[in-house]
Amino acid sequence: MKVRRKKIRFDRIFIAIAILVLLVFLVKFCIKTVKNFIINNEAKSSDTISVGDITLDIWNSTIDYIKENKKNITINYHGDKVTIKASDIKNGMNIKLDGYNKTIDEPLFNNVDSYYIKNNDILNLSSKISISLPGYLRNHDIVDVYKVKNKKISLYKSAFEVVDGSVTFRVDKDTDYFITYINLKSIKASSVILDEGTTSKINMTFNPNNASDLSVKYEVEDPSIATVTGGKVTGLKAGKTVVKIISKANPDVEKEINITVNAVEKPEPTPEPTPTPEPTTNKTSKGYDIVQKDGLTYIDGILIVNKTYGLPSTYNPGGLTDEFQAAFDEMQEAAAEDGIDLFIVSGFRDYEYQAALYDKYVSFDGIEVADTYSARAGHSEHQTGYAADINSADESFEGTPEAIWLDENCYKYGFIVRYQKGKDSITGYIYEPWHLRYIGKEKAKMIYESGLTLEEYYGFDSKYED
Ligand SMILES: [Zn+2]
Structure with missing residues (x-):
């Protein structure tokens, strides 16, 4: 009897364990399937995936689906939305959003409409983010983006253009971003x-x-x-x-x-002999004609704008020129074939706008430093409609696949990287791998192959008068 009892107990324990293991496995499997199903299902019914939670784990099969069908992900967060483009979504990524309407403990930013994006886990492998702005920010034409690193706030870029309620910019790993619009009071x-x-x-x-x-x-x-x-x-x-x-x-x-x-007393017209006109030095040091017409300066047919040569305050082509836009479109398409995503972050800027932008940078960094990276009004190539900043306006752009691609290929489409590395004293500006100037294919190829800056190639200066 004793032996028989022991045998039965052993069978029961074995069956119990087997059932338990099966149950645990089943529950786990069910959760996975259900989660996956919900996300997939919503994606099929609309162009975006909406979830109400702060943290979203994306399953690999879902990512494949999103990418194949070019869907964007929109995360609803306290009634506002953040959109991440399909091209930026990577396998195994985590998305975390934090700090809605957060007030940062900095007197400069108190009581302003701000949107704080905690980036620890956002787009770990991606270089850009497209943010659909919350209602209180999307009505502005421009917003400012600040970087937050080690609890220190610094200006990332002023005056980002808001396009269809969104801003797009490059993101760095381990950096948070703070989007804001600060009202002018007086x-x-x-x-x-x-x-x-x-x-x-x-x-x-x-x-x-x-x-x-x-x-x-x-x-x-x-x-x-x-x-x-x-x-x-x-x-x-x-x-x-x-x-x-x-x-x-x-x-x-x-x-x-x-x-x-x-009133200024007019000097008596002195009967001086008519002065012999001085020999006009209207040639560059390399012998090119400097042609000045209606306040504009041309060398070899190129409209020249730098610290020496400015534009009249009234000069306004009304936006990027058709030539620039057509060339950019062609380049963008070619880059996409190489897996490079190009976009314009800052194009045309008129005289008054540049004046305000420069003043703002001066208020942050002082004239001497601001002059190394921002042009005074009338001296910005952006006012010509032939220049734009591509993908970024931040030094971290250097060395990215996009920057390398532009450096090696932009001349094929008529552009030059205007402010080259180590040529600060010649161009008047720090290295700006993102700032492209359109001068036409033939001339761009010529300049690119020479390895020189525009100033060096033609032999002219870039210095403010004062
Ligand atoms: Zn620029």
Whole structure:
């Protein structure tokens, strides 16, 4: 009897263990299948996948499906959405979003509309992110993006264009991003006293000085006495008038200043012999003609803009030129065939806009440093409509597959990398592997093969007068 009992107990234990193992396996399998099914199922019914949670684990089969069908992922988060393009989605990736409407413990950024993106796990293998902005940011034409690393905030790039409610930019691993629009509250400016026929800068400061949109327009009460463009007053005839400085983004913010133009005694016309015209030095050091027409400078048919040669404040092609756009489209298509994704982050910028942008960089870094990476108004190639920043405007772009591709191939489409490495003292700017200038295929090939900058090839300077 005893022996028989023991045998039965052993069988029962064995069966119990077997059932338990099977059960655990089944439960695990079911969860996997259900999760996978839900995501797949939603993807099939619409162009995007929506989940209500902060953390989303994506299964490999789902990723294959997303990529094959070119779906984007949209994550709903507290009623707002973040979209990640299919091309940026990688196997085994994790997406985590954190800190909705977060106030950062920094007086500069308190009480502003901001969107904080914690990037520890976002797009680990990807180099760019497309953010569909929440409602309170998407109404602005531009937003500022700050980098947050080791709890330190620094300006990543000012004035990102908002396109269809989204911004697209390169992301670095281990960096968080902070997207914001900071309202301009007031403008301070002092009166200007100047002589007839002279030009003087308006001393202007903005509160806060990191406001997102510092662009202003000017209304002169009596335009026969003075005119104002790009923050500079030109005295036309003796008298007094008033200039109203108005924020373009927020017309409620304005400041009135007095302008006094003093008469200048005209010197007696001295009966000097008519001076013999000095030999015009209208050739570069390499013997090319410097042709000046309507305030524009051309060398070998190329519109030249650098620190020496500027553009009139009124010069405005209204956007990127058709030539630039057509060449870029052609290049973008060719790059895509090599698996390289190119996009324009900053194209045309008009005179007033560049003036505001430069002032903002000066308020951050001072004139000396700002001059190494940002152009003064009238001296930006972006005002020509023949230049744009591709994919980035940040030094971390150097050495990326996109930067290398551009460096090796852009000339085939008529572009040159305008500010080359180690040529700061010649071009006047730090290395900008993202800044392309269109000059036409033939000339771009010529410059590329010479290994020289535009300044060196033709033999002209890039230096501000002062
Ligand atoms: Zn640029």
